[in-house]
Amino acid sequence: MGQPIIEVRNVTMAYGRLKAVDNVSFDIEANEFFALLGPSGCGKTTLLRIIAGFVSPTSGQVFIDGQDMGRIPPNRRPVNMVFQSYAVFPHMSVEKNVAYGLQVTGTPAAEAARRVGDALERVGLSDLRTRMPDQLSGGQRQRVALARALVKQPKVLLLDEPLSALDAKLREQMQMELSHLQADIGVTFIIVTHDQDEALSMADRIAVMNNGAVDQIAEPWVLYESPANRFVADFIGKVNLIDGEVSGARGGRVTVATAALGKVSIPHDGPASGRVALAVRPEKIRISTSKPGDRDAIATTGTIADWAYYGDSSHLTVETGDGHRLGVIIQNDTRTTIDAMDIGDAVHLSWSASDTLVLDR
Amino acid sequence: MDHWRDHKLAFWVFAIPGTAWLVVFFLAPLAIVWALSFGENISITQTRVTGTLENYGRALLTPVYLQVIWKSVWLSALATAGCLLIAYPVAFLISFVGARWKMILLAAIILPFWINLLIRTYALIAVFRTRGFVNFGLEWVYETLFLDRLFGPFQPLELLYNNFAVGAGLIYVFMPFMVLPLYASIERLDKSLLEASLDLGAGQFTTFWRVTVPLTMPGIVSGIILVFIPMLGSFLIPDLLGGTNAQMIGNVIERQFKSANDYPFGAALSFLLMYATFAALALRAYAAGRRSAAQV
Structure with missing residues (x-):
């Protein structure tokens, strides 16, 4: 330059x-x-x-x-x-x-x-x-x-x-x-x-x-x-923000205690302490009706509360146990994707810890 | 909204009073005066409409009346130009200041309407006369600079009872009628057009002549019409400020109707002014029509 x-x-x-x-x-x-x-x-x-x-x-x-x-x-x-x-x-x-x-x-x-x-x-x-x-x-x-x-x-x-x-x-x-x-x-x-x-x-x-x-x-x-x-x-795109508090940091990972997900361990460079927000994009969350098997994944369960259909994708709102809501975007990559789930269904959510960001609150 | 055809009764109820007013108090007197202009005096109190063109002939063929008409035209034209030159920057300023100042300045422009024209004109006499405020001011400057020791005592300027006084009076009285239409058109002007012109490399001067003036031309034309036509017919201002040798056509007409008691000739003079005005308006409409036709 x-x-x-x-x-x-x-x-x-x-x-x-x-x-x-x-x-x-x-x-x-x-x-x-x-x-x-x-x-x-x-x-x-x-x-x-x-x-x-x-x-x-x-x-x-x-x-x-x-x-x-x-x-x-x-x-x-x-x-x-x-x-x-x-x-x-x-x-x-x-x-x-x-x-x-x-x-x-x-x-x-x-x-x-x-x-x-x-x-x-x-x-x-x-x-x-x-x-x-x-x-x-x-x-x-x-x-x-x-x-x-x-x-x-x-x-x-x-x-x-x-x-x-x-x-x-x-x-x-x-x-x-x-x-x-x-x-x-x-x-x-x-x-x-x-x-x-x-x-x-x-x-x-x-x-x-x-x-x-x-x-x-x-x-x-x-x-x-x-x-x-x-x-x-x-501001850029949609994001789920989950409030939590840093309870420990070691070897490039921080442990964050949250009300919504319990204690989760996330890879994170740089300092982090006190009250933080965990951020995860809705399209990075996997949704399924059966329990996922990933090891380094953050997982929770909930019920589908809302479903907005956009043709190429659907924007779902999933209510997890204690009143928290998470947005999930699924691609309608087959013509029958839409039939697999419906509002009110119990679902498993999971996403990779490395897709989670720790942001100051 | 409902169409007026659906409510014929309501339409007539609202339309008739205004129309009747215009017919009785505007069109009818105008028609009477127009008819009189083709009339003759048959006794001191009686006139008869005979269809004669003698009144117009007298007005157009007597040099003194043509001279007064011609002087009224150029004096009004000069005063209109003066109004435009003063009013444009004022209107521009009002349009660009903040909302609070806008209110104050607009009020200041309209405020003179609250004072009687006669009183305002007399006030101008107090300003312009030999022992008036302008001469007092000049005398003070003259003596403060000790010029009286070099050139002798201060000689007051003769500002009153001449064409200058009439012109200044016309400008003063008709200024608001010029400022308001100009302000309206400048206010409507999209200010980003001026920024665009600067952005494209034009200076302030070029921007003014090539963007601001063409786009505020409707306001300029309305202002000129609104000011020039009543100026042409004004008689109070030249009567008070002009003295005997600075008369306008309005004074001559007034004298025909009053002291000379020659209604037909006064009517003919009035309508000559009217015809000239109509001709000017028609010319403008024709030019505007050609311009918009050229754009398509």
Whole structure:
């Protein structure tokens, strides 16, 4: 890895006593597809707007391509943004929208025309170049916004919740297209989203934000399989959290006493003490009507309390003896999987101790 | 919601009072004045509508009336431009401040409506007259800088009873009618469009001319119409601030109806103003129609 394209250094954005962004630092490498993920109000959009230059942080610095952006206004930063509302100019045709950014910076007409043509082709709007924005669908308007930003050949493309206004099918298609586009043109993308699927499927790395702070920055699979804390585990995907207390630690394993499962021994590096939460993903739990035989498995019994059918999978809620509930996801990998069990059935649950995480509570 | 056709009685009950009011107190007087403009005086108290075009002929062929009409047009145009130049930044500011300041500033714009126009105009006399507040202020600055020792005693500026006073008065009185439609259209403007323009490399100046102005054009046009037309017909402001040599067409019309007792000629002058206004509005509608047709 060379020089990071974006360096965020101790950036804080305070509105009165409220800190929308709280002492955030991270680097983004060139050509990376980077996602800022978090619930609404976590500060991710504010952070994006700080990078774009629309707001100045209360303290801290942003470097783009090694240059301090402190006093640089948005129109002189080598970044371009695709707005959540698309912000396509309603009084200009598709072509004029895309050409605007080149015209106002004095690009020669011939070169501008060529680049506008290329950009429209890339987003598949060549046939609609003379249309006005109110004659376009939401998806087409977004492509205009995308072409308008890309034609500027930015070092970094910022995308603010770009897919939130599209319907589910179109969103999935655009996710693929954005991924391919990014790989194709080799521009750094920073996307802000509250949708974990969007972040997991597109991004090379994801920063999970909560209350203005970055909780964890990692590749998607690391976030999912090794979340740094309870918030990340809970926010990304579904998770069962079981409260317990560490009663001993030896040789890379900790023993945790829980009300739901009794004492369990779990492989765990690093320190752990006091009150903790055990985390296990619902798809890692095996469910059966007969007693399982694994040795290094955590096992319990219960009855099926709820069953949500999703076609490819089913999401079950199993009530264990003392009122605890565990979510279990089973794949409907045969047409008869669904017939094997029903609500009210007594079942055995088990999962590998190594699929269990010990998180601070 | 129910369609009005399903409740014909309710529809008529609500529609008739307003329609009747407009017909009796607006359209009927207008029609009377229009008819009078084709009339002749037959005695001191009587006029008869004879279908003559003599009144219009007199208005259009007597240079002094054309001069007054022409002066009213350019003075109103200048005052409208002044209103626009002052009101646009004000409306912009109101649209961008926080909710609490927005209330206060909007109230400040509307507040003058609570004071009678006559009193406000007299207040302007107190501001502009030779021994008025502007001259007091200038005199104080002049003497504080000891300029009176260099150039002699302060000579007060003649600010009242001229075209300047009428223009300033028009701008002052009609300002709220310009600010409010501008504010409404700027408020409706999606602010992310301005950010998008900056993001694409345009400076503040370019963004203003290429995004803000075109997108707030409906507000600009409404403001101009709302201000220019009543300015053209105003008579109280030029009457009080203009003196004898700064008259507008409104004063001439008023004199025909009162001191000159020539209703037909006053009516013809009024309707000349009316025709000009209609022509301007028709021209605007035609231009707007062409523009929206060009977009399809």
